[in-house]
Amino acid sequence: MKSNQLFILMLLFLAFVNQGLAQTAPFPWPEGKKMALSLSFDDARASNTALGIPLLDEYGVKATFFVLPAAVQRDLEAWKKAVASGHEIGNHSISHPCSGNFIWARNRALEDYTLDRMQHELMQANEQLSELLGINPLVYAYPCGQTFVGKGVHTQSLVPLISEMFIAGRGWMDEAPADPYYVDLAQLTGMEMDGKSFNELLPLIESASKNGQWLVLAGHDTQDSGNQTTYLTMLRELSEYVNDPANGIWIAPIGTIAQYVKEKREAIADTVNIPELVRISPNGQLRLTAEKGRGIGPDIKYMPEWKAFGWFTAKDSIVWDVEVPSDGKYEVQMEWSVSDQESGKVFVLLSDHERISGVVEKSGSWETFKKESIGKIHLKKGYNRVVFKSGQEFEKGALLDLREITLEKIE
Numbered sequence: 001m002k003s004n005q006l007f008i009l010m011l012l013f014l015a016f017v018n019q020g021l022a023q024t025a026p027f028p029w030p031e032g033k034k035m036a037l038s039l040s041f042d043d044a045r046a047s048n049t050a051l052g053i054p055l056l057d058e059y060g061v062k063a064t065f066f067v068l069p070a071a072v073q074r075d076l077e078a079w080k081k082a083v084a085s086g087h088e089i090g091n092h093s094i095s096h097p098c099s100g101n102f103i104w105a106r107n108r109a110l111e112d113y114t115l116d117r118m119q120h121e122l123m124q125a126n127e128q129l130s131e132l133l134g135i136n137p138l139v140y141a142y143p144c145g146q147t148f149v150g151k152g153v154h155t156q157s158l159v160p161l162i163s164e165m166f167i168a169g170r171g172w173m174d175e176a177p178a179d180p181y182y183v184d185l186a187q188l189t190g191m192e193m194d195g196k197s198f199n200e201l202l203p204l205i206e207s208a209s210k211n212g213q214w215l216v217l218a219g220h221d222t223q224d225s226g227n228q229t230t231y232l233t234m235l236r237e238l239s240e241y242v243n244d245p246a247n248g249i250w251i252a253p254i255g256t257i258a259q260y261v262k263e264k265r266e267a268i269a270d271t272v273n274i275p276e277l278v279r280i281s282p283n284g285q286l287r288l289t290a291e292k293g294r295g296i297g298p299d300i301k302y303m304p305e306w307k308a309f310g311w312f313t314a315k316d317s318i319v320w321d322v323e324v325p326s327d328g329k330y331e332v333q334m335e336w337s338v339s340d341q342e343s344g345k346v347f348v349l350l351s352d353h354e355r356i357s358g359v360v361e362k363s364g365s366w367e368t369f370k371k372e373s374i375g376k377i378h379l380k381k382g383y384n385r386v387v388f389k390s391g392q393e394f395e396k397g398a399l400l401d402l403r404e405i406t407l408e409k410i411e
């Protein structure tokens with residue numbers, strides 16, 4: 001790339017990042033949609049098959065119903081019809097265990113559950129739903145939105161189990177839509193739509209649309225009034241709103257969108273900067289990629305086209321949070337590029353207790369990346385903070401483009 005081309009690219013990039021905090025483009029929803037929306041209803045209430053599903057079917061809107069097998073049995077033919085018309089059936093446990101602070105749940109309190117019992121019951125629920133409806137649930141909704149079993153020192157999280165058994169696990173009474181780049185699909189936020197008018201929900205939809213998010217609405221009964229009820233008038237107005245292409249909403253069941261998010265994230269993982277904890281990779285390396293680093297400073301930029309961070313001032317740095325599997329010395333490799341004119345500046349790599357310093361050697365050009373050992377560093381077991389920055393002041397120019405720091409244990 002010629003320097004004037006690079007300059008134009010930098011300007012474009014500056015204009016782009018100045019639009020918001022995030023250094024990432026809006027999430028690539030299908031067909032250029034602005035946001036995703038899922039409607040979900042819990043407990044297989046009788047009003048769902050009687051009123052809610054016929055209304056949604058009128059508009060061709062597909063929703064997710066988190067059901068208990070026993071409740072499905074009471075109205076089996078209607079639930080079979082719901083499946084046939086394209087609605088998703090999710091697992092909502094066998095007996096709806098919740099905290100024993102709900103008196104009705106005291107005989108099946110999560111505080112008195114174990115992970116083993118929960119796993120057994122969730123498998124039972126899956127099997128029964130498969131027998132009743134001929135489907136295999138891909139998604140789960142935590143009863144009462146609660147994600148634990150046990151109490152006190154015996155408390156354990158249900159999230160790893162749900163993560164293994166399902167593509168997504170939805171919460172309840174959450175306060176924000178899901179960020180498709182970031183969200184843990186096993187802890188998908190579910191926002192309440194019960195008791196709300198369309199006008200009350202509209203600001204939430206507009207904000208999710210502005211931020212390219214995935215809004216998952218959660219409710220129970222579907223009728224004109226009552227407790228824990230999603231109002232039919234709201235559902236009608238909402239269905240009309242989402243069916244207007246001008247609003248750019250992708251509405252689909254949770255499992256459909258979760259699958260899309262998962263695949264898309266894997267496909268674009270090496271071209272978006274989403275700072276996250278670095279854990280050891282399957283081949284035993286700690287890969288401190290530009291995608292996982294947090295750029296700090298006045299002018300540091302993640303450049304997706306180069307899969308690298310670009311440095312423009314001496315005050316810029318990148319920080320990585322790293323979970324180190326064992327105490328010891330690690331060999332450090334650096335992958336970078338730099339033009340011959342800008343090469344030769346001093347860089348520093350800092351861990352909590354040690355530092356490596358070196359000179360940015362020539363790589364050939366900004367377009368040619370090179371990977372070389374830059375020394376050894378001691379890291380302690382557990383959490384470490386690793387920082388890369390300039391080791392000298394400079395007024396003009398650039399330090400380097402940094403693609404990756406790779407750490408490999410040597411002793």
Ligand SMILES: [Zn+2]
Nearest residue numbers: 042043143144
């Ligand atoms: Zn429920």
